[in-house]
Amino acid sequence: xxxxxxxxxxxxxxxxxxxxxxxxxxxxxxxxxxxxxxxxxxxxxxxxxxxxxxxxxxxxxxxxxxxxxxxxxxxxxxxxxxxxxxxxxxxxxxxxxxxxxxxxxxxxxxxxxxxxxxxxxxxxxxxxxxxxxxxxxxxxxxxxxxxxxxxxxxxxxxxxxxxxxxxxxxxxxxxxxxxxxxxxxxxxxxxxxxxxxxxxxxxxxxxxxxxxxxxxxxxxxxxxxxxxxxxxxxxxxxxxxxxxxxxxxxxxxxxxxxxxxxxxxxxxxxxxxxxxxxxxxxxxxxxxxxxxxxxxxxxxxxxxxxxxxxxxxxxxxxxxx
Numbered sequence: 001x002x003x004x005x006x007x008x009x010x011x012x013x014x015x016x017x018x019x020x021x022x023x024x025x026x027x028x029x030x031x032x033x034x035x036x037x038x039x040x041x042x043x044x045x046x047x048x049x050x051x052x053x054x055x056x057x058x059x060x061x062x063x064x065x066x067x068x069x070x071x072x073x074x075x076x077x078x079x080x081x082x083x084x085x086x087x088x089x090x091x092x093x094x095x096x097x098x099x100x101x102x103x104x105x106x107x108x109x110x111x112x113x114x115x116x117x118x119x120x121x122x123x124x125x126x127x128x129x130x131x132x133x134x135x136x137x138x139x140x141x142x143x144x145x146x147x148x149x150x151x152x153x154x155x156x157x158x159x160x161x162x163x164x165x166x167x168x169x170x171x172x173x174x175x176x177x178x179x180x181x182x183x184x185x186x187x188x189x190x191x192x193x194x195x196x197x198x199x200x201x202x203x204x205x206x207x208x209x210x211x212x213x214x215x216x217x218x219x220x221x222x223x224x225x226x227x228x229x230x231x232x233x234x235x236x237x238x239x240x241x242x243x244x245x246x247x248x249x250x251x252x253x254x255x256x257x258x259x260x261x262x263x264x265x266x267x268x269x270x271x272x273x274x275x276x277x278x279x280x281x282x283x284x285x286x287x288x289x290x291x292x293x294x295x296x297x298x299x300x301x302x303x304x305x306x307x308x309x310x311x312x313x314x315x316x317x318x319x320x321x
Contacts, residue, residue: 002068002069002070002071003029003030003031003051003052003068003070003071004027004029004030004070004071004072004073005022005027005029005030005031005071005072005073005074005075006030006031006033006068006071006073006074006075007019007022007030007031007032007033007075007077008033008034008056008059008074008075008076008077008078008102009033009034009076009077009078009079009116010030010032010033010034010045010048010050010053010077010078011032011034011036011041011042011044011045012034012041012044012077012078012081012180013173013175013177013178013180013181013223014077014116014170014173014223014226014227014230015032015034015075015077015078016044016045016048016177017175017176017177017223017224017226017227018075018077018227018230018231019032019048019050020047020048021224021227021228021231022231023048023049025231028049028050028051029051030049030050030051031050031051031052031053031054031059031071032045032048032050032052032053032054033053033054033055033056033059033078034053034055034056034078035055035056035057035078036055039180039182040179040180041180043180044177044180056078056098060098060101060102063101063102063105064101066105066109071109071111072111072112073111073112073113073114073234074102074106074111074112074113074114075114075115075230075234076099076102076103076113076114076115076116077115077116078098079094079095079098079099079116079148079149080094080095080145080148081118081145081181081184082145082183082184083120083143083145083146083184084143084145084183085144085145086144088144088148091144091145091147091148092148092151094148095145095148095149095151095152096148096149096151096152096155099115099152100152100155102115103115103152103156103161103165106165107161107164107165112234112237113164113165113166114165114166114168114230114233114234115152115165115166115167115168116149116167116168116170117149117150117152117153117167117168117169117170117242118145118146118149118169118170119169119170119171119172119219119244119246119287119289120141120142120143120145120146120149121136121139121141121146121147121149121150121153121169122139122141122146122169122284122287123139123140123141123142123146123284124140124142124284124285125284125285125286125287127139128290129219129244129246129287129288129289129290130290130292131169131241131242131243131244131289131290131293132293133157133162133242136153136154136157136242137154137157142281142282142284143282152167153167153242156242157242162240162241162242163240163241164240165240166233166239166240166241166242166243167241167242167243168226168229168230168233168243168244168245169242169243169244169245169246169289170221170226170245170246171218171219171220171221171244171245171246171247171287171289172186172218172219172220172221172287173186173221173222173223173226174186174187174188174189174220174221174222174223174309174310174313175222175223175224175309175313175317176223176313176317177223178223179321187203187253187256187257188256188260188310188313188314189318191256191257191260192260192264192314192318195260195261195264195266199266199269200269200270200271201257201260201261201269201270201271202270202271202272202273203253203254203257203270203271203272203273204216204272204273204274204275204279204283205272205273205274205275206285207275207280207283208285211285213272214252214253214254214257214270214272215252215253215254216252216253216283216284216285216286217250217251217252217253217255217285217286217287217288218250218251218253218256218284218286218287219246219247219248219249219250219251219287219288219289220247220251220256220306220309221245221246221247221303222303222304222309222312222313224304224309225247225301225303225304225309226245228301229245229294229299230245232298232299232301236297236298239297239298241293241297243293243294243297244289244290244291244293244294245289245294246287246288246289246291247289247291247303248288248289248290248291248303249288249303250286250287250288251306254270255306256306256310257270259306259307259310259311260310260314262307262310262311263310263311263313263314263315264314264319
């Protein structure tokens, strides 16, 4: 098989938006790789232009047998993104070993390799959110999902690969085509449904005195911005590294939910609920990307404001489904 671009996870959230953006740039010589399973993820493929689709397991076999040709760029976005997944063996194979095998193949065949890491690698944020090599070596993720991503970051760092490959530490990405993710959907998606059904939104209470209820914050990134950053490294092939993909501006859950109410033209009603005990020790109260490296590498586009991104998502997608 000969194609120009491979997008693993191409039927997933960021992957689907990435393929659409490639289509807008006139690219359709694309192999989409995914595990469609039995849910509604297949619907994300509708409307996309691509050369071929391949099941993830068949693709992994093709990589091992080196039967792929003509590929210039691999966007490796396929992974299990559930922060509550308990099967460590599955996560180690799917998120670490798969990435390592594909990276090795890409480097051996002079193929540009851009992969999804995660802000979950930063753990509780004690060491900050700087994407420096020294910090990366010291990080301690709070769950196996974060550690499975961190495993590959460490492997690539150990073998000095970040002068040739790109790892993107996506922060809290939200936007169209995440419906299939179930409980891993963004709070915006969930809040929209809650408001339609009950007129209010439930948020977790705070269990740390320095944060009032709903004032826990995140670096929220509209998926269109996440895709734009990803394509920057596709278009600038000499730029590499393990890089944060975030706005650099943390906003609170209260801000987020109020933006959803505003986009729907409804008054804000928030109900603060108890956090499950199983989550309390693994909960991030603050994330905010250090974007110095991203800017130093030459990415200078502005990120969409939370209010504008939420309005676009709600009014141009959620209300039109």
